Amino acid sequence: MFRALADPNRRELLDRLHHRNGQTLAALCAGLAMSRQAVTKHLGILEGAHLVTTRREGREKLHFINxxxxxxxxxxxxxxxxxxxxxxxxxxxxxxxxxxxx
Amino acid sequence: MFRALADPNRRELLDRLHHRNGQTLAALCAGLAMSRQAVTKHLGILEGAHLVTTRREGREKLHFINxxxxxxxxxxxxxxxxxxxxxxxxxxxxxxxxxxxx
DNA sequence: TTGACATGCAACCTTTTGGTTGCATAATAG
DNA sequence: CTATTATGCAACCAAAAGGTTGCATGTCAA
Structure with missing residues (x-):
């Protein structure tokens, strides 16, 4: 989990989720100097560390902080x-x- | 600091210092599957993150957890x-x- | 001074990490 | 069905992390 928190971008993502929980991937990408796929990877790592959980909502994937x-x-x-x-x-x-x- | 804590070896070093504070480099190396220089680097990173402080004692360098x-x-x-x-x-x-x- | 011990520095190597691009799949709108 | 939107997957790449070897420096003991 320290590994997951070690990256500033991932902490930024947690910050964003803390600010507004349940955001989609696209929403989390907005304004970041990073491609969507990079964000996907970071969210995957956060999910792997159980810091973020997700829920599929139609074609959207909502992300929640844990x-x-x-x-x-x-x-x-x-x-x-x-x-x-x-x-x-x-x-x-x-x-x-x-x-x-x- | 999360980066410093991200590595298991560094957490192990903190564990050792927690067990017995003020150890020398050589003492901290004992039993680790790592060269002395690798440990030096890890301690340097921990020191850079202000998680460890050091004191020179003659030809020995003592390490203290912070x-x-x-x-x-x-x-x-x-x-x-x-x-x-x-x-x-x-x-x-x-x-x-x-x-x-x- | 000489030898042994404790640490420091630097070059080098390998693996992991963080990132990108391109294409594929799934779901909603028309 | 078709177009668009939202996400997933895979290959590839550059930079950083972690580690090693070799040599240098500094300190204590004799």
Whole structure:
């Protein structure tokens, strides 16, 4: 999954999906300095990493972001290196932000 | 930084540094199916991504892990996609694990 | 100084990655 | 059916990543 996130173009695609979920391939291509096929490949890699899921809608293919793997990885890596320190930070942060997790 | 974490060997090196911090290059090489120079390159990339810092100690170079960028990135990406949902999850998880964050 | 140890630098090679072009297939519009 | 739109597949290409070998530099021990 780190490999999938390693490319700026793929992160851009995730950004776009985050901005508006369920976009078609053509929509995701718009404005990118890249061919449609290149975008297809990137989306394929993101899908392979379970960061994006798709649904066929007639002749269109809709793409949806899936944040779960990001959480899983972050949990593992943060947990590994920073569990307690970070928990305290996150705790503090939520407190400062109004304790909206209840 | 995602690029730096994208390689399994580099993650292995971080694992080793997490297990025992401040190791020399030679120590980090031990048992890896890789030449010393390959490890040097990987450590250089990790250092470039600020995931590892070094200190010269005579003829040895000690390597130290730096978890801050991992936290920064995780914060940005998790915050971006899952801030509130994740806070709830993490909270639940800590609760289930015995609420050891206090 | 000499020898051994620890690391640094540079050239070179192979595989993977990211990208392109061209053609094929599938579905909607007329 | 035909034309158009939306996507899929495959071959091909250039650049980058990962790795190796060989040699250079710097440090400690005797």
């Amino acid at each position: 944040p779960v793997p990001i959480y899983a990885i972050a949990d593992r890596w943060i947990g590994k290196f920073e569990r307690s320190r970070l928990a305290a930070l996150a705790d503090l942060k939520r407190t400062l932000e109004g304790d909206e997790h209840g | 978890p801050v960028p991992i936290y920064a990135i995780a914060d940005r990406w998790i915050g971006k996609f899952e801030r509130s949902r994740l806070a709830a999850l993490a909270d639940l998880k800590r609760t289930l694990e015995g609420d050891e964050h206090g």
